[in-house]
Amino acid sequence: MRADARRNRSAITSAALLLARERGEAVSMEDIARAAGVGVGTLYRHFPDRRALLEDIAVDTLRELLDATRAEVGRTPAWAALLRIVDHCVALPLALTKSLITSEPERPELPELEVEINALITKIAAKAQREGDLRADVPPTEVVRVLNVAVCRCGARADDHLTRVVLDGLHTPKN
Amino acid sequence: MRADARRNRSAITSAALLLARERGEAVSMEDIARAAGVGVGTLYRHFPDRRALLEDIAVDTLRELLDATRAEVGRTPAWAALLRIVDHCVALPLALTKSLITSEPERPELPELEVEINALITKIAAKAQREGDLRADVPPTEVVRVLNVAVCRCGARADDHLTRVVLDGLHTPKN
Amino acid sequence: MRADARRNRSAITSAALLLARERGEAVSMEDIARAAGVGVGTLYRHFPDRRALLEDIAVDTLRELLDATRAEVGRTPAWAALLRIVDHCVALPLALTKSLITSEPERPELPELEVEINALITKIAAKAQREGDLRADVPPTEVVRVLNVAVCRCGARADDHLTRVVLDGLHTPKN
Amino acid sequence: MRADARRNRSAITSAALLLARERGEAVSMEDIARAAGVGVGTLYRHFPDRRALLEDIAVDTLRELLDATRAEVGRTPAWAALLRIVDHCVALPLALTKSLITSEPERPELPELEVEINALITKIAAKAQREGDLRADVPPTEVVRVLNVAVCRCGARADDHLTRVVLDGLHTPKN
DNA sequence: AATGAATGAGCGTTCATTCAT
DNA sequence: TATGAATGAACGCTCATTCAT
Numbered sequence: 024m025r026a027d028a029r030r031n032r033s034a035i036t037s038a039a040l041l042l043a044r045e046r047g048e049a050v051s052m053e054d055i056a057r058a059a060g061v062g063v064g065t066l067y068r069h070f071p072d073r074r075a076l077l078e079d080i081a082v083d084t085l086r087e088l089l090d091a092t093r094a095e096v097g098r099t100p101a102w103a104a105l106l107r108i109v110d111h112c113v114a115l116p117l118a119l120t121k122s123l124i125t126s127e128p129e130r131p132e133l134p135e136l137e138v139e140i141n142a143l144i145t146k147i148a149a150k151a152q153r154e155g156d157l158r159a160d161v162p163p164t165e166v167v168r169v170l171n172v173a174v175c176r177c178g179a180r181a182d183d184h185l186t187r188v189v190l191d192g193l194h195t196p197k198n
Numbered sequence: 199m200r201a202d203a204r205r206n207r208s209a210i211t212s213a214a215l216l217l218a219r220e221r222g223e224a225v226s227m228e229d230i231a232r233a234a235g236v237g238v239g240t241l242y243r244h245f246p247d248r249r250a251l252l253e254d255i256a257v258d259t260l261r262e263l264l265d266a267t268r269a270e271v272g273r274t275p276a277w278a279a280l281l282r283i284v285d286h287c288v289a290l291p292l293a294l295t296k297s298l299i300t301s302e303p304e305r306p307e308l309p310e311l312e313v314e315i316n317a318l319i320t321k322i323a324a325k326a327q328r329e330g331d332l333r334a335d336v337p338p339t340e341v342v343r344v345l346n347v348a349v350c351r352c353g354a355r356a357d358d359h360l361t362r363v364v365l366d367g368l369h370t371p372k373n
Numbered sequence: 374m375r376a377d378a379r380r381n382r383s384a385i386t387s388a389a390l391l392l393a394r395e396r397g398e399a400v401s402m403e404d405i406a407r408a409a410g411v412g413v414g415t416l417y418r419h420f421p422d423r424r425a426l427l428e429d430i431a432v433d434t435l436r437e438l439l440d441a442t443r444a445e446v447g448r449t450p451a452w453a454a455l456l457r458i459v460d461h462c463v464a465l466p467l468a469l470t471k472s473l474i475t476s477e478p479e480r481p482e483l484p485e486l487e488v489e490i491n492a493l494i495t496k497i498a499a500k501a502q503r504e505g506d507l508r509a510d511v512p513p514t515e516v517v518r519v520l521n522v523a524v525c526r527c528g529a530r531a532d533d534h535l536t537r538v539v540l541d542g543l544h545t546p547k548n
Numbered sequence: 549m550r551a552d553a554r555r556n557r558s559a560i561t562s563a564a565l566l567l568a569r570e571r572g573e574a575v576s577m578e579d580i581a582r583a584a585g586v587g588v589g590t591l592y593r594h595f596p597d598r599r600a601l602l603e604d605i606a607v608d609t610l611r612e613l614l615d616a617t618r619a620e621v622g623r624t625p626a627w628a629a630l631l632r633i634v635d636h637c638v639a640l641p642l643a644l645t646k647s648l649i650t651s652e653p654e655r656p657e658l659p660e661l662e663v664e665i666n667a668l669i670t671k672i673a674a675k676a677q678r679e680g681d682l683r684a685d686v687p688p689t690e691v692v693r694v695l696n697v698a699v700c701r702c703g704a705r706a707d708d709h710l711t712r713v714v715l716d717g718l719h720t721p722k723n
Numbered sequence: 724a725a726t727g728a729a730t731g732a733g734c735g736t737t738c739a740t741t742c743a744t
Numbered sequence: 745t746a747t748g749a750a751t752g753a754a755c756g757c758t759c760a761t762t763c764a765t
Binding site for chain 1: 745746747748
């Protein structure tokens with residue numbers, strides 16, 4: 024792939040990611056192209072269609088989240104690791120990602136990545152339980168779903184009030 | 199209003215409510231008409247435009263929720279009242295409602311109803327705090343926001359595991 | 374025909390005539406019905422379709438103009454008769470009438486009435502020429518066309534400035 | 549602008565001009581597109597909406613008429629200049645132009661051009677009066693209105709019989 | 724006979740996608 | 745290869761016409 028082609032591809036991806044976060048799934052191809060500083064034709068050279076472009080963003084998103092999550096596996100305390108993961112999610116268009124996964128995506132990586140990420144988080148959650156920071160009555164697999172709820176509304180941060188309250192439902196306060 | 203017109207109007211409202219719950223705000227008038235078993239013209243006889251139809255559904259939704267909420271004011275224990283309200287929300291397209299309120303609706307009832315409902319819930323939450331069932335460190339006004347998070351993903355029920363866990367973040371266990 | 378049916382029919386015709394004069398050919402059936410104080414169904418009981426209603430108005434209009442024109446035949450001076458006919462036209466939706474005649478009307482009376490009216494006016498014009506009030510170099514058949522031009526813009530009156538100027542092209546001033 | 553785009557734009561304008569002359573303001577975008585041999589989308593690439601397209605035609609029309617009128621200012625005899633201007637109007641969709649100007653157009657050029665053209669014609673008319681070819685009892689500003697009447701019915705030509713008769717109302721025959 | 728609710732073809736417009744330049 | 749002009753299916757909406765009440 025030529026240097027300019029690579030530059031274009033990444034300009035498109037960045038623009039789409041930005042706009043998807045701002046305006047949700049309703050972004051138009053024309054707008055993405057303009058924001059990326061290229062013509063629409065260039066979008067279609069890099070991605071066969073709209074869905075492919077969005078799914079590509081979602082894959083990138085999840086890959087990055089997978090990396091961030093992997094980096095937290097094994098760290099102590101595990102509870103702090105979970106909070107850092109939540110913080111990491113803030114910048115990601117996870118609502119778009121969710122919606123794509125739900126509607127039978129073309130790319131198999133999407134559900135696969137989700138599964139992998141969830142498995143890691145489950146593992147970290149189990150560790151947090153062993154360390155006494157996570158309520159023992161919550162199955163670790165359930166923690167993932169709660170995090171989803173906490174994170175998928177826009178702008179969740181582990182240290183804002185709302186998210187704190189939601190997460191505290193999971194937390195075992197050290198007495 | 200004629201009998202058939204009333205039948206059609208309710209068919210339209212039901213169909214729109216169903217589709218709005220399934221596909222979000224992206225429902226087309228054509229699809230609603232087909233699902234209701236009427237022509238598009240009939241939609242426009244009953245509602246001046248698309249937005250009016252959706253806002254009407256939202257108003258109905260919130261009025262029903264207001265009634266349900268009013269019925270719970272003063273009941274004891276207040277915590278149980280909150281759980282019943284959440285259960286009531288399951289069948290309602292609150293995501294649509296939220297999205298309409300955010301985007302400067304024509305109908306002033308929409309924000310008004312939201313405010314009124316939130317005030318009542320805040321009141322019930324304060325009572326739950328006095329009764330020792332709700333964590334004292336959460337401002338009652340904040341409870342509303344947590345319930346929104348718990349409820350606006352599809353299919354929240356007070357007795358499913360996820361919602362339970364989220365709500366338990368707010369609950370003061372009787373020791 | 375029952376008395377109320379006759380009343381309705383004339384209410385419809387009057388309303389349509391009024392609206393056609395105000396808003397041109399773009400009147401909607403709904404608006405005519407509302408202005409006549411009846412339901413649309415009643416329009417369609419009396420007239421098979423929109424075109425039929427408009428053509429009916431046009432026929433009435435031309436019949437009335439024919440009567441008015443007949444009343445002027447033989448009066449002296451013929452030039453004054455022509456001016457009275459022009460004045461009479463002011464209240465008539467002749468632009469609508471013209472446009473219907475042009476576009477292959479269903480009702481044969483329309484072109485027939487036009488021909489008949491034109492013949493009478495031609496006759497009166499010839500008389501005005503013999504009386505020395507109408508320029509001798511204008512074929513009497515041409516006078517009709519000039520009157521059309523003078524009359525078909527809205528609000529022509531024989532005594533307004535513009536029409537005067539136009540008509541004076543036909544007039545032989547008595548020296 | 550690309551060669552094909554320029555070709556298309558002019559095809560659209562021509563087609564619209566033709567159809568507007570035939571069917572008046574009631575032309576549909578679909579029909580214009582078909583007559584121009586392009587898709588509807590192409591119309592909307594060149595003009596933001598229907599009104600913009602029609603007003604654009606009207607502006608072009610009036611600009612051309614302004615040029616033609618300017619070319620006649622100062623020519624002698626002024627009466628012949630007026631006749632040439634009328635002849636020029638034949639090919640223009642002035643009825644459409646009139647109707648757009650009446651209904652609060654977006655483009656300010658429309659009323660401006662009309663005013664400018666009328667001023668020039670008034671000037672030429674005054675000259676024709678000084679030269680003794682135009683009746684002295686008609687205010688020059690009125691001449692414009694008579695020309696409008698003469699010209700706005702389709703196919704006015706200074707040398708057809710009808711227009712001749714109408715204009716002769718303004719003419720002072722050299723004895 | 725009268726009503727007005729229902730119908731659906733058609734219009735103006737948008738936007739994902741294709742293709743000439 | 746990149747561009748953006750062209751395409752046309754689909755949407756929101758209107759209105760002449762039909763039909764249940």
